[in-house]
Amino acid sequence: xxxxxxxxxxxxxxxxxxxxxxxxxxxxxxxxxxxxxxxxxxxxxxxxxxxxxxxxxxxxxxxxxxxxxxxxxxxxxxxxxxxxxxxxxxxxxxxxxxxxxxxxxxxxxxxxxxxxxxxxxxxxxxxxxxxxxxxxxxxxxxxxxxxxxxxxxxxxxxxxxxxxxxxxxxxxxxxxxxxxxxxxxxxxxxxxxxxxxxxxxxxxxxxxxxxxxxxxxxxxxxxxxxxxxxxxxxxxxxxxxxxxxxxxxxxxxxxxxxxxxxxxxxxxxxxxxxxxxxxxxxxxxxxxxxxxxxxxxxxxxxxxxxxxxxxxxxxxxxxxxxxxxxxxxxxxxxxxxxxxxxxxxxxxxxxxxxxxxxxxxxxxxxxxxxxxxxxxxxxxxxx
Amino acid sequence: xxxxxxxxxxxxxxxxxxxxxxxxxxxxxxxxxxxxxxxxxxxxxxxxxxxxxxxxxxxxxxxxxxxxxxxxxxxxxxxxxxxxxxxxxxxxxxxxxxxxxxxxxxxxxxxxxxxxxxxxxxxxxxxxxxxxxxxxxxxxxxxxxxxxxxxxxxxxxxxxxxxxxxxxxxxxxxxxxxxxxxxxxxxxxxxxxxxxxxxxxxxxxxxxxxxxxxxxxxxxxxxxxxxxxxxxxxxxxxxxxxxxxxxxxxxxxxxxxxxxxxxxxxxxxxxxxxxxxxxxxxxxxxxxxxxxxxxxxxxxxxxxxxxxxxxxxxxxxxxxxxxxxxxxxxxxxxxxxxxxxxxxxxxxxxxxxxxxxxxxxxxxxxxxxxxxxxxxxxxxxxx
Numbered sequence: 001x002x003x004x005x006x007x008x009x010x011x012x013x014x015x016x017x018x019x020x021x022x023x024x025x026x027x028x029x030x031x032x033x034x035x036x037x038x039x040x041x042x043x044x045x046x047x048x049x050x051x052x053x054x055x056x057x058x059x060x061x062x063x064x065x066x067x068x069x070x071x072x073x074x075x076x077x078x079x080x081x082x083x084x085x086x087x088x089x090x091x092x093x094x095x096x097x098x099x100x101x102x103x104x105x106x107x108x109x110x111x112x113x114x115x116x117x118x119x120x121x122x123x124x125x126x127x128x129x130x131x132x133x134x135x136x137x138x139x140x141x142x143x144x145x146x147x148x149x150x151x152x153x154x155x156x157x158x159x160x161x162x163x164x165x166x167x168x169x170x171x172x173x174x175x176x177x178x179x180x181x182x183x184x185x186x187x188x189x190x191x192x193x194x195x196x197x198x199x200x201x202x203x204x205x206x207x208x209x210x211x212x213x214x215x216x217x218x219x220x221x222x223x224x225x226x227x228x229x230x231x232x233x234x235x236x237x238x239x240x241x242x243x244x245x246x247x248x249x250x251x252x253x254x255x256x257x258x259x260x261x262x263x264x265x266x267x268x269x270x271x272x273x274x275x276x277x278x279x280x281x282x283x284x285x286x287x288x289x290x291x292x293x294x295x296x297x298x299x300x301x302x303x304x305x306x307x308x309x310x311x312x313x314x315x316x317x318x319x320x321x322x323x324x325x326x327x328x329x330x331x332x333x334x335x336x337x338x339x340x341x342x343x344x345x346x347x348x349x350x351x352x353x354x355x356x357x358x359x360x361x362x363x364x365x366x367x368x369x370x371x372x373x374x375x376x377x378x379x380x381x382x383x
Numbered sequence: 384x385x386x387x388x389x390x391x392x393x394x395x396x397x398x399x400x401x402x403x404x405x406x407x408x409x410x411x412x413x414x415x416x417x418x419x420x421x422x423x424x425x426x427x428x429x430x431x432x433x434x435x436x437x438x439x440x441x442x443x444x445x446x447x448x449x450x451x452x453x454x455x456x457x458x459x460x461x462x463x464x465x466x467x468x469x470x471x472x473x474x475x476x477x478x479x480x481x482x483x484x485x486x487x488x489x490x491x492x493x494x495x496x497x498x499x500x501x502x503x504x505x506x507x508x509x510x511x512x513x514x515x516x517x518x519x520x521x522x523x524x525x526x527x528x529x530x531x532x533x534x535x536x537x538x539x540x541x542x543x544x545x546x547x548x549x550x551x552x553x554x555x556x557x558x559x560x561x562x563x564x565x566x567x568x569x570x571x572x573x574x575x576x577x578x579x580x581x582x583x584x585x586x587x588x589x590x591x592x593x594x595x596x597x598x599x600x601x602x603x604x605x606x607x608x609x610x611x612x613x614x615x616x617x618x619x620x621x622x623x624x625x626x627x628x629x630x631x632x633x634x635x636x637x638x639x640x641x642x643x644x645x646x647x648x649x650x651x652x653x654x655x656x657x658x659x660x661x662x663x664x665x666x667x668x669x670x671x672x673x674x675x676x677x678x679x680x681x682x683x684x685x686x687x688x689x690x691x692x693x694x695x696x697x698x699x700x701x702x703x704x705x706x707x708x709x710x711x712x713x714x715x716x717x718x719x720x721x722x723x724x725x726x727x728x729x730x731x732x733x734x735x736x737x738x739x740x741x742x743x744x745x746x747x748x749x750x751x752x753x754x755x756x757x758x759x760x761x762x763x764x765x766x
Binding site for chain 2: 216218263264265266267269270273274276277283284285286287288289291
């Protein structure tokens with residue numbers, strides 16, 4: 001492969017877990033890698049709960065995405081072990097699994113439809129009666145009507161993940177440039193990777209929109225959280241999750257709002273606390289330590305954009321990349337943390353010159369604009 | 384009167400609105416005054432809503448306290464005008480009045496009992512049907528069943544009040560010593576005034592206990608609060624108030640908890656937001672800007688301690704004041720802001736040598752320990 005004179009092999013734009021992991025993997029493959037972000041880890045990941053939930057997040061009509069979620073979740077144990085071994089960081093990877101809990105008859109019927117679908121895909125899921133639920137988590141409300149255990153739906157602490165990746169990049173010799181990038185044509189690198197979350201839209205013209213999420217951070221008295229599983233609840237028609245950390249923190253989330261501001265609203269906090277306290281009454285005694293809002297990067301089908309960016313501009317002057325070879329890794333919506341290992345491997349493979357993996361076919365960045373049978377005659381690689 | 388050599392006439396311990404106002408009034412009477420507080424305005428007042436509510440806060444069996452509340456509220460217009468004239472500060476004094484609102488039939492019955500009592504005292508109160516309530520405040524929930532207008536129950540912004548008092552003290556030549564006081568016998572002053580809130584217990588031995596309150600600060604979108612009155616609600620058995628400020632802030636409060644910590648809890652935030660949104664649904668769209676907790680100084684009968692402190696110690700060595708002449712102005716519980724003008728006048732009068740006002744008889748600091756017919760033969764003045 002050729003390098004631009006004085007430049008890097010790969011310039012990664014965006015220092016969330018996705019961009020950092022791509023940079024790490026690229027560097028491990030021998031590619032000279034630079035990462036640009038004025039504040040790594042300050043975007044959507046700073047508000048992510050870190051659920052690794054391929055099963056609980058498998059929804060009707062999203063089988064392609066589900067395959068990617070399952071694939072990436074399966075890579076998580078190895079990814080976590082490697083990252084911890086390299087950096088010495090504890091990233092809060094926990095494998096107690098996820099309990100889905102319903103409160104009302106309507107909640108149960110809604111959940112049962114999805115469980116049947118998830119079972120039809122042979123995903124690991126065990127239905128539990130109310131008594132079995134409470135045997136596993138005695139702190140659950142007496143109103144719990146039934147639920148399901150998803151033993152392979154784990155969790156990690158995204159802020160610890162970012163700290164570990166920061167150390168890993170340093171050890172791997174990746175240069176982190178604390179500057180924003182507003183124009184890809186200014187970057188001196190053979191391949192540019194856009195992993196800039198919601199900022200990817202302005203850099204590429206791709207349809208990435210902000211999807212606001214609000215979360216709460218609670219702290220258990222004495223640091224002792226009264227439950228071990230990730231709890232995902234259907235509570236009187238409201239959906240909520242509670243993610244217990246070993247250090248006494250519980251993350252409660254999350255709203256899904258079609259707007260991009262970062263304002264914490266009274267209504268969102270009310271709905272999250274109401275649903276959470278309906279599921280686990282003891283959290284009323286917990287400290288409300290923080291409430292946060294941030295924007296996830298969403299796409300028209302809410303699946304990520306992964307692969308080579310085919311420039312749609314007829315006139316090269318309209319090409320925002322200035323003729324760069326551009327890889328895109330964004331639009332992960334609610335799935336950025338779970339999809340981090342797979343995204344990093346697949347994008348680093350492409351940056352290193354590999355042919356696109358067949359699993360990427362459904363996530364092509366141009367899928368909303370390209371002709372049904374894309375050609376490859378434009379001098380740029382395709383996936 | 385005599386001054387101790389090199390000392391002040393009056394040393395005020397505690398720089399909340401009470402202590403600051405006492406110091407201001409003492410200085411205006413020609414008394415050389417020093418105020419001690421490491422962080423003026425950082426105690427209970429920093430979390431106070433600033434309701435001046437002699438009527439709404441008039442409860443069964445508290446007629447003596449009600450008289451003091453009514454007297455002090457009547458002094459507020461003059462106090463506010465004087466403070467603003469002297470300092471140029473806008474202290475957020477607003478006179479739109481208070482609307483009490485009930486949601487359920489039970490709420491209304493509970494409120495009606497209290498309204499009947501308040502009417503029996505000839506307090507200014509006008510009962511309103513639901514339609515009249517909503518004519519005054521169209522943002523009220525359609526569930527509002529009826530309520531009452533208390534036109535003389537006003538509001539002030541306690542943080543602005545503290546800032547204005549700080550300027551007033553500076554202009555009046557009061558020395559503010561930014562140090563904590565832990566031993567009254569170290570103070571070189573003819574009269575010591577203890578206005579130290581919850582800290583007064585350790586300084587005097589008097590029965591002052593912390594009563595925790597939690598409040599929320601919301602911000603209206605665009606700074607435009609959709610209601611003008613202070614709203615006090617009975618919402619499905621929960622009591623809540625919402626205090627609208629001209630700058631777009633709304634204070635929602637408050638819990639009353641028999642504990643002294645400053646932890647904001649999930650349960651308190653949930654209950655405050657639920658009740659507030661039940662009364663005024665639009666607040667769901669407001670920003671939740673801050674949640675705070677602090678301790679109010681409570682007494683066994685929840686009325687303040689105002690007057691000369693009679694030392695109960697048989698052995699002078701056990702006297703925590705070291706033989707100082709000590710005035711007490713603490714234990715204001717939920718009423719510190721409304722009682723500020725009267726407290727300042729009455730205590731400054733005593734510090735200046737006046738005989739105790741008859742209105743102080745019910746608030747003597749020793750009322751929980753003194754014999755029924757106190758003597759005055761102990762070398763200390765009495766109220």
